[in-house]
Each structure stands twice: as structure tokens, then as C-alpha cells.
Amino acid sequence: MEKVTLHMIGHGHIDPTWLWNWQEGFEEVRATARSVLNLMEEHDSFCFVCGSGCFYQWLKDSEPELFEKIKKRVEEGRWEIAGGFWVEPDCNIPCGESFVRQGLYSQRFFLREFGRICKVGFNPDAFGHAGTLPQILTKLRMTHYAYMRPEPYREMMYPGGTLFWWQAADGSQLLTSQIPLGYDAPAHEIVEKMKLLPGLSSLMPGQQHVLCFYGVGNHGGGPTRENLEHIDTYEQNNPQAKGKVQYSTLSKFFAAIEESTNKDAIPTLERELQHHGRGCYTAHSDIKRLNRQVEHTLMTAERFATIAWLLGFDAYPHDAFEKCWKDLLYNQFHDILAGTSLESTYEDSRDQLGAARHRADVILNAAIQKIAKNVDTSAGGNSIIAFNPLPWPVTAPLTAPPSVERFLEKPVHFVDDVETVVLSQPIRGERIGHKQYRFLAELPAMGYRVFHVRDGAKMARKALPLEAGPCCLQNMWWRIEFNPCTGEIVRLVDNTHKLEVGTGGNVLAAMVDHSDTWSHGVDEYRVEAGRFTVTDMRIVEQGDVQVTMRIVSRYGQSEVITEYTLYRDDNRIDCDLRINWQERYQMLKLMFNTNIQEGLATYDVPYGYQIRMPNGQEEPGQQWIDLTGSIDGIPYGLAILNDCKYGFDVLDGMIRVSLLRSPAYAHHDNGRFESNACWPIMDQGWQRVKLSLMPHIGDWRDAGVVKAAWELNAPPIVHPESSHPGDRTLQAGLLGTESDNVLLSVIKCSEDGDDIIIRGYETAGRSAETRLHLPYFDKCFKLVFSPHEIKTVRINRNTWTLKEVDLLEE
Template sequence: MIQRGLIVVGAWFALFQAGSAGAADPPAAEKSTFWVIPHTHWEGAVFKTREEYLEMGLPNILKALRLLEEQPGNRFVLDQVAYVRPFLERYPDQEPLFRRLVAEGRLQITGGMDVMPDVNMPGGESFVRQVQYGKGYYRDKLGIDVTTGWLIDTFGHHAQMPQLMKLAGFRSYWTQRGVPYREHPAEFLWEGIDGTRLATFYMPATYALLYGSPNDPAKFREFLVGRFGALDRNAPGPHRVGLAGVDVGVPEPHLAPMVEAFDKAPDSPFRARMATPSDFEAVIGERTDLPVFKGELSPIFQGAYSSRIELKTWMRRIEERLLTAEKLAAIEQMQGGGGASDLPALWRAWEPALFNETHDLASGVMTDHVYDDVVGGFQFSDRLAAEQIARGWDALAARIDTRGEGVPIVVFNPLSWTRSDLAEVDLGFSAKGVGGVEIVDDRGAVRPSQVVASTTYPDGGVCKARVAFVAADVPSLGYRTYHARPASSPATPPAPAPATVALENRFYKITLDPGTGALVGLRVKDGDWEVFKGPANVVARHQDKGDVWELYKGLDGGSNIAMKTVQPVPARGSAKFSDESHDAPGTLVSGPVYSEFRVAHSFDSGGYASTVRLYADLPRIDCTTTLVNNEKYVRYQVLFPTTIAAGKRFDEIPFGASERPDGIEFPAQNWSDLSGSGRGLAVLNIGLPGHVVTEGTLMVSTLRSHNLGAYGFGGGYEPGMSSEGAFQIGKEWTARYALLPHAGDWRDAGVPKAGLEFNHPLIARTVGSHEGSLPTSRAFVDVSAPNVVVSSLKPARGGGVALRLYETSGRPAPATVVKLPADIVAAGEADLLENVPALAAVAAGSVSVDLAPFQIKTLVLQRKPRAPTAP
């Protein structure tokens, strides 16, 4: 995303001319080399829809192919499958030429993903699907393995990327954003949190350094020398690289002839070569002096973490549902069913969601008509995911022995450890006099239950009811069977809140303000300590004169340095707070499963509503905050001012966690934690990436009201395009998050598992009563190490089932035992593409795996062949 136009290009030229001042010619013994890489940056969708950009951009591939044919010395780069695949499908006559140019090495395919995704906000498994989809297409269609990582415009990069890229078969990583300072070396080894190192190529002067060059030899010489000198601080060695391309940019016919003429001139101060990324990688690969960078290349464009916030929730929802659908299909396959046949349908459901993870779309920085298209894509994926979940669920339920008194309920646990958590199910009754419901588990024990909502017959009996209960000890990646029986206990209606609202269980005592909903006390019984030093779970709204990308300022499209501005805690007087106004007192619901306080009132010109739910037997405190915004250029944050002094802040990143500095907003996955002096507080979230901790106050970004702001026309952005919908005026938005106070630090408290549980709820459904080959309760996969989780279980590409697990806490997990169904007879370690070099026999239904801190491993499992069916 580079702002384009004559004014911007002119500013670049002035900057680069200044950067070249005083540059001396290299020694005469050996000239330096400037490697020129032409490309076009495919936007996917941002200002135009997917189809509109294809109409605009596919001719650029035709033009690039023609130039490569006419100019043997020319080179070009293409990357995203979402761009290349439609080209080859719509212009099949061009495929032979396309294949030949790729084989000759003059047209290089980079990226190897469906799109150029955001990598911070979508989950880790979504990134793996990007690679599987993208590299799989190029492998199957063109017979090539893409090894150049090409995330040149992605808005920041987390510290597990080196491991993920290596496991996917990439040998390099190209980007222009996220280094800690402007003079950072252009070529370096990036070391991730597990110790993996990856050759990384940083473009300090953007991926458009050499685009827009003059078609005049003298002026071109001046242009190229200026651009070469602009890299003095970052690439002082004899080899430098410059990309020539912009957003949906047209290939430049004059570039290769100008480079050739420059190179032939005997007085040229350096050599110039048309090149592909692989050409430059090979030269840099000979160096043994590359510096090592450890950590994250983030944050970039912090405003994007909460602009069009609903899209972040969509990403989280679709990933959870598709991963569940894959797990059910894999379990069916492990049971001898046809789960592998679901793989094409699963990919059809994944692709629209993967496309919507394009860096601009995930960030919410699009125009309004593109936004509508994005939501439509998520809805399509959601429908297909629902179909696949229903198919897998029916196949599993049909095998379970569900006989017993009452309505059978099967509760499925999509996570890889035995857990007790909330389950909700819809029930219907035709009998007279039903006042409530009794839930009985498969061991005959009555579980506490609570009617969440119901409709009744004229005689007062229950017709339909949504019933909540805590399903205890649901097996790992497995299920437990319950039965619902009619009972006489009625539902508990909400009651007006007393003067002081107190919720209490065996873990905590909570005190709330009955008028405003502010959490004015949270006492942890273990250790007897108070979590908050002031009113908490309070929303602050303050002015933010930024745009959809940036907090508090307008967009700098070429921004490449990790943002370091410290965000203070919003101050009363300058910001509006949700506890500064109230209407009627809230209401309180009490029951055997949970107690919940609800309140709603005006919030300046908008509206505010809150729920705080405390479970009888769970340590998690679930919260929702609903906002109606009627102001432009504001942002909303939920504040949790803790008593934790000198604490350390860790956030979850894909497949791991990173410690982050005080005062700077970063994107978190499922959780953010502040711990110190033997105690801590974790905030779990569903689709709320933006987190910051300042002076002991955890702040969660819940909503921003902004538009595109000042953005130069180009790259598909045209006069008259609207982004006014991003102001969120009059829209009702509900944020879901949870609190987990704990002893010790985030590792001791099992926060990674708690975050996954909050985002992957138990699934409860009624089924028919019948015999079955499966018992009433069963685990299909179980992992021995508490710090190791299974992130994915799916039908594998080449047959069998692929299981991926990773270490969550930064501590080694040697000899981790993975228990499997008895029918699994062979297993082998694979890469992320599910290529497995060799399979080994599985003994006693389990495999042992050694995991280093934050290590990711994929296993491919094979079931014993089915016995032949008698004719």
C-alpha cells in the first residue's frame, strides 16, 4: 500500500537525491551491482472489490508476458494465487508462455499464498492454510515450489514467522515494514522465538524504489544513481536491490532497455542488472557476516487493530468454525468413514476467508462497497462451514450409543485436553406441566443447569428453552453424552439490582456499581488480594484525529519503522467515561450455573450496555460491552487499572507468546496478560486484537470511528469513493472478553489454554436415541504435556490425517505422549504442507514427540486399511 501520484513520486525523488549526496564511486577494482526487480503489487481488494481489481489488474500480467517475450533481458515477479489463478483460468491460451517463462527463471513466482495476508490478527492456522492453499496451487498447476517469502506490504510481522516460513519450505522473507530503526541493515537473519533463523530482506525505501523512472538515458542515469545512494545507510556493501512496482502498477516497457544501456556505459559508477528475487538471494546467500535480529517486526498501523472491528470478530469466528469442521472430518476418517472426501468442500469454505485476510481487508481500511463484499465473503464461508460441521457431527453422533432416559445431548470438545466448561442447548417440550430441565451425565450424576431463555404454553408449561449447564470433564478432542429430563423448577427471571451488587463464587468476590456497571472490586480468594486499584471494566472514549490506519495522525503510506509512541491512560476530564452517567439501575440474574449483572444507559451522545457473568464452578469472568457510537474521530477502550506493580506484559501471538513493552499497542491473539509479584490478570478476547498496558492498566481497544482520511488517488482509489461506513455512526457493536485473575505468571495459570477455551466453546446438540459402536464418552486424541496443545486435526492432503501441535509456554516438553485411536498404525513428522518423508509404526496407540520451547510440529497419521467388503 504505497500512496501514488506525481506529488508523492516527486517527494520520493527529492528524498533519494538527498540520500545520495556525497556518495563516492566504488573502487575501480570491482564495481558494485544494483539488482533491479520489476513487479506489480496486487492489492486483492481495498478500494475496489476483488472482481473490480481483477478487471483492472489482469491486463498487467498480459503486458508483463509481452515484455518478457520482446526483451530477453527483462525479468518480472508475480505472487498471489488470488491474482495468478484467475489469469490462467481466464486466459488458458497464455499458459504455455507463462510456464515457459517460469521455467526459464525470467518470471518468478513468489509469496506462495492465496493473498498477501495480515499475519498478526488472523490465527496461526489461518496462516498455515494460506501456505497450503497457495503453495499447493503452484505445485499442482505449475509444478513449482515457491521458496521466496513475499510479504512486502504486510503491516507488521510477529516473532514466530521465521519458524513458520521455514516449516513451509521458504528460504527468504521480503518486507518493507517493522524494523526498529530507519538505518537497520537491509539484509539480515531474523531469529524467531524458537531460535529459527531466516534470511530477511528489508526494503528501506519501499517496494516502489525504482518505479516511475524516466525514459531518457541521461535522466535515467541520474535517477538510478540517486536511488542507489538512497541505500547507503542500509546496504553499504557491493550489492543492493531495488524493486520497481506499485499497487496494481503497469509494467514499464522502458525499464529493461534503460538498465541495459546504463550497464553498458563505461563510466557507470556501478553495474545494473535486471533480476528476480532468487538472483539477489543467491548473491547474499554467500555472505557469512549477516547480522542477527531477534524479536518482532511490529507494530505498524496500530489504528487498524480496531477499525471496522467487526471484521476481526468475523476472522476469529470463521477460523474457529472451519477448524471444528476439519476436526470432525478427521475424526470421521479415523473411525473408518469418508472424512477425507470433505477436503475439497473444506477448501471451498476456507478460500473466501483466506482472501479476506489480505492485509488491507483484515485491517478494515477499505471503501464501503468493498466492505460489503468482504462481509458477504465471510457469510459465504460461514454457511459452508456450518454445512461441514453438520455433516461431521451427524457422522459422529450416528456412531454413539445414546440410549437412556430423556433427550440425548452430545457435547463435543474441539480442544486437546479434558475440560469442564459451559454448554448451552436448545430443547423443546410437548408434554404439559414442564417447569424446567434436569441434565444428567453418562455416569448418572445430575449436573447443575439453568434456563437462559424460554417460551411457554398458555398453561405456563415450557414450550422451548435454551438451557445452560457446566459439562464436566469432557474428554480431549472428544465428547460426553448427557440426557435432558423435564423437571418442575422454573426459570429464574432477572431481578432489580440491590443497592450494592456482589457476585461471589469459590474463586472471587466481585462488587459492581448498580447504576453504571463499573467493576469497583474484584477480590481473589487465593492469596486474598484485590485486582483493581480503581473502577474497572469502564469504557473511555477520547478524540483520535487519525484515520483507519493510524492512531491520532494521518497515514504515512511508506511507514516502515515499528511504532514506539507510548499511549497514556485516558484521563478523566479530557475523555468521556462510561461510569460518568447512568439511567435506571441494572438487573441481576442468579442461578446454579452462573450469576449475571446487566446494565444499560446512555453514554454521552451514544449508548452503553454491559454484562458481567460469574460462574459457580469456573474461574473465568465473562463480560460483554455493547456500544452505540454517534461521534466521528473517536476511539473506545475498556480499562482495567490493576494493583500489579512492576509487572511484565505478555501477549499471545500465533503459536506462541511475546513479551511486549509498556505503553505501546500491539495486536494480541486470544489473550494479553500482566503478571508480577506472584499474581496476574489475563484478559481473554474474541476478535479484539488491540491491547496496550500502561503503568499497570490493561486497555483493550473495542471500537474506532474513522474514515480513509487524506489518501492520494491511485492504486484503484478514485474520487467519489466512500469510506464513511467506517465511522460506525449509529451501529450497535458488542465486544466479548473475559477476565482471569491468577496466581503466578501466565504460564503457571495456563492462560494459553484459557484463551483457547474462550474462543472454542463446547458444542452441544440434541441427537436421537439409538445404539452405537462408540461409548457414551470418548477422547480421540490426548496430549500428555500440559504446555502442549493440538492446534489442528484435519484430513491430510496425501491421505491420512494431519495433526499439528505446539509448545505454548516457552518451556521444553520432551517425550510428550500423544494418545491416538487404536486404528492409527503409522505416523510420521511432516512439514506444514503435510509432506511426510517416512512413516513409522505406532506402538500401543500413541506416539512420543520432543518439543523445544515454542516449537511447532506436524504429524501425519495413517489408519490401518479397511477390511475388504464381502460381495
């Protein structure tokens, strides 16, 4: 019987930060590289695999002579650049565009420095992998993928073996291998690993080539001389072994598989690769909130900077954006973004992400100011310019600052760009005695609209009802009734369709959570430690625009302030939570019980969606989750949108949002729970969460859920502007599309010149034909999307010709 070839992959897994700070991780990158290069001088056959563009940038900056030696080994084929990402990110939590930038900046760096790009995606230590990644990776020009988690038997059963074609919903495929028995092997383990690998039952039947990783990892180190001695003498010392050894790389392994195996004999998996450490979807709320905020701030700043550049106001700030993105990408490293690092790590991350967000805000403000100064605001009174950062029309409640009533006779009123009086109302400000103004605005796609604030009160038309009582809120669309003792929503009624959507919503339940930081071995959180009870409930806003119910509730030493808001002229249901959490080793869930029967749960994932069975298990998601089935035989669903959460579960018609967890920091030993030990505990103190509830008739696709979630996360920008003449109109849409199921996420300048890059994705799994409008430039382009497609186009700004490109913009 022919022996199985063991492809010996030298590796030194490096967490740039985890149980140490980034400065220590930086040095370990240098030390590992130096050790590997020294071994290569001693051993002619030894090969090494290393990913993460960030590491190579560090080496280039700190030890250029070492970097040049690596270049030579890469050219020889003994040092393999793998991964194609800036770091090894968490593969569930970053948004779709973050994954694109992980590849864009890293692949361009590799091409510039090494004359090649990565063909093998490599995320060995990530805690699960979104099912949309094959499309993103293939459009970053990767053809293969290697990872370790989830592992067979303990975490995921693989039909046909752990070698497969991994396929996304659009049909994109990568030849993929799970790394068996781990991504490292110290000297004393390697021989046993080599003996076990050929007989693993998780291998594909008949598989003749198997990955065998070795070397010291996590804090770096890499292969050792003892490793190499064991490999060199293995066949001689173990003549009956079923495996033969070959120093190799990931590229050589996949090439051997393709050469020796019929493509059709390799199974195809069209699914996400889950699960490992379900607590990672929720651990450390602050890093996840910052991640979401910086993602959207950067995309918004890019859009407006592009518009300002096209209008001739400013050069496009390529270098500044690249710096911001790389700071964000670094902090998407799996042990940072998953919340599994030391407490001190997150102090560094807050500084770095805060700086990135500020730099993006500076760029955004510069673009807004330069557009605004050219808009005619001389019509009298004080002026507000409301900017829509999204490339589709948006209707949204806006908040104007107190300064809009300066020098005016109170009360004031608002008018739009055609002098129509707009409903408005004063609301609480940010300090005692502070007053802001709320008004509803209809804004053009990726554009702006001017509103004026004038002396005196004027009545606007109030055609639609808006009511509030001691325990209820109601408008034309919804009636919400609250239990005054518990704060629960006892009835959520769809007034339009006369349906009872749910009973028992807004339940804040503390769950017992004695698991470690990752929640190793935990599939769901079911045991309640207790529930919050109401200490105060009252109407705090009631006017022409909105009504708001404020509910204060307590549990243990913790307090939650929840505000539900309905609007007269908008059907959104907003929920704003301020949480002061003081409990230890518990999880906080917000529960919404519905009357939906036979429902399917759909989750937002990077540049796509994932349908899952509502079995109560903790699942990763992003900006929205939806449960759609039927109520009284009528197709119906409920979507919950959020601005910073990533963990959810659905069971028996109940949707639960995981708001926070409070394990010890970086606790990796589930068997040593010490509730009385004085370790630093996660997620203590105040945090804020914004949600929107979207009950809907029919399917989530037709209800506009995806775009509504983007609107929550990238709201309009309210910009007070002084009175002056200008050559710009009072309302303008600068870029947009007309299709409901095409979402344009990115508008930017190309990395290598002065072309316009526009990226979008099909959101509903349906074909779409739409038109891309640039009305200011009198241009219109036809775009066709296949189901689930991520599409990037490049427009030459001189000839105004459009072509489709990959994610590397070529």
C-alpha cells in the first residue's frame, strides 16, 4: 500500500497580542524570523510558512537587512508568504469591506515588495469562518484556503472529510483544508503527530497528501533543530509507519492534491465553517462597538472625500485613509476583536481605534465643510445642511443642536428647501436645561438638503396619529403596551394588518455564565440567574415628531435605562439602552417573544446573509437578525437591527440579543472557574446600545431590512451652516442606485491612480439590474448583479468609461 505523504509545514504561529502587549509581539516577529533564517542556513530542505502583511511591514521598518534575507528565501521557494490578509482576523465579526481591505492592503504590499501575491488564504486560529469568505477570497485572487478551527469531532462534522471545495452562495470555490491535529508541534510531540496523521478518520477517503504543521507557536518561536532532526530520521526510525515525509509549503500541498486527485472526487461544502468559542461573539462590548463605529466612519469619510475630490475641492487623502484602515485591520486580529486578550490590550486598542476614528472624522469634516461653503444658505434664519452618507434616499429623524435657535425669537420652526414647514419638537439635550430639536428629513441619495430655522411657531400638517399613555405608545403603524411592573412589552400590535406580533418583549434576563472567556464547550446560554424589574417608567418625550417611553430597571447591582420611541411620520421603532453592568460571570440577554410560527432565522454576515435553524444555539451575526414565518397564516417576520452587537439566538419564536458577558479577561481554562478570585472582569460599567425593531409583512428581503440596518449604523450628518450665498442648490443627490436589492457600500479613489472605485453587493439572493447615477456629472451606468454577487467597478474620471474589476481593483 502506498504511503501517505506528510507535507511538513514549518510554522511559528504568532499572536501579535494576546497574553502580552503588541510591543512584545513585535519583537517576537523579529526573533522568529531571525531563528527561521538561521535554520535555513543550516538545513537545505527546511521550508517555512508565514502570513500577515503587518508582520512583514514591521520587519521591513525595523530590520531591513532581515527583510532582504526573507526576500531571497521567498524567491527560492523555501519561505512561503501565505494568508493574504494584514493580520489573521476574526472571521465572523469584521464587516465585508474590512475583509476586502485586509486583502487589498496586504496583497498590494506583497506585490510591491516580493513581486507576487498570496494564492493561499491562511487563518489557522480564527474562531469560525463566515460562509461568504470564498467569494471575497477568490476576488482577492486566492485559490486555496487553510484553517484549523472548527475541528472535527469536537466542533464540526465534515461530510466526506476535511479536504473540500469550499463554496459561497454565488458559486465561488476554494480548495480548502482543515489543518489536522493543530498548527504547531513542539519537539516532543512531532513524532506522535506524524504517526497519527495517516490514519485519521477525518481525512477524505483515499487522501494521499496530508498537512503536518510543526514548530513552536502562539508566542512565536517556529521550528526547532530538534523538530528537523525528528523529521530527517522519521522514516529510518519508523520503517512500519504509514507516512513518508516531505518538507513542503501550503502551495506545494495543494498542488499535490490537485495533481493526484480527481476534482469531482473532492466534496463540495456550501456552508459556513462554525463553531468555536461562541462567547467570542459577545465578549468585550467596547472593542466590538469601536470596530463597528470605525468601519462605518471610514466608509462614510471615503464617500464624501471622493465627492469632494471629484468636485475639485481637495486631493484624495490616500495615505491618511490607508493608515486609518491598517489601524482598524490590526485590531480585527482574532484575539483582540473576539475579546479574548488581556485587559491592558484593550487600552492600546482604544487608543489606536480612537485615533483612526478621529483621523477619519477630520477627513470627513473637511469634505463636508467644503461642500457646505458652496451651498446657498442665504434664505433667512439659521440653516442646517443634512447630509445623507448612503447612496440611496433616506428618511430619518434628525437632531439639531441648540445653536440653531440662536438670535431667533422662541419658539422656532423649521422649513425645508422649498419653504414647506416641517414638523419639529424640542427634546432633551445633553445637559440639564439643554434643548435640542427633532425633525424628520427626506434626503436624496449620497447628497444633502438644506433646512432653515425661523422665528416663531408655525403649525405643520399633522395628518397621522401619534399617542402616548402611562403604559403605551401608538402611531399609525404600531401599538406597544408595557407592563408597568416588569417593563416587558405585553403587546406589540401591527395596526395596519391587525396582527398581534408578540407578547413578552423587552425582557432583560441575566444568564448564568460560568464559562471561560471563549465559552469553550458552550452551545447556548439557557439558565437564568434573574431578570430586571422596573423602578421607574414614564413618558419623557411627547410632541409633534415622536413619543418616547423611558423604563428604568434594576437587577443585583446593575441598572438599565431603556427608551422606546415611535414617530408620527416614520414606521421605525427605536430602542436605546444605557446599561450600567456590575455583575460577574453572567451574560445579559434582551429577549423578544413573538407569535411567529415555523420561522427561519436569517443573520447579517460579511457582504451577505446566513439562514440558520432557530435551535436556540448562540450564533454570530452583524447589523441585523430576522425571524420570518407566519402569524395567523399570514407571512410575517420581525427583524432587530443593532449598532454594535454580534451574538444572537432564536428558539420557539423568541429572538434574543446578547448584550454583554462578564467573564474574567483571557481566561482559557474552563475547568478552573473561580467566582471569588479577584481577577479583572469584563464589561463592567456603562455602555450604550441602539436597536430598531422592524416587524414586517412577508419576507425580510421585501421589507428593506438590510438597508435599514445600514441607515441605523450610518445615520445622516447634521451640519449647522452660517448664512451665505453659494452656487450649489439647496438639495442635491450626488450618487445612487435604484435597485432595492443592490447596496453600494464603497465609493473611493483607486489605490493606484485617479479612477473612481465603486463596490456593492446583491443583498437578497436574487438577480438585479440597476443603474448607477451620478447626476451632478450627468452620467449613468447600467449594472447587472447575479444573486449574492459582490461587484467592484472602476470608472475612468477622464473618459467616464466603466469596467468591472476584482477586489484588488484590477
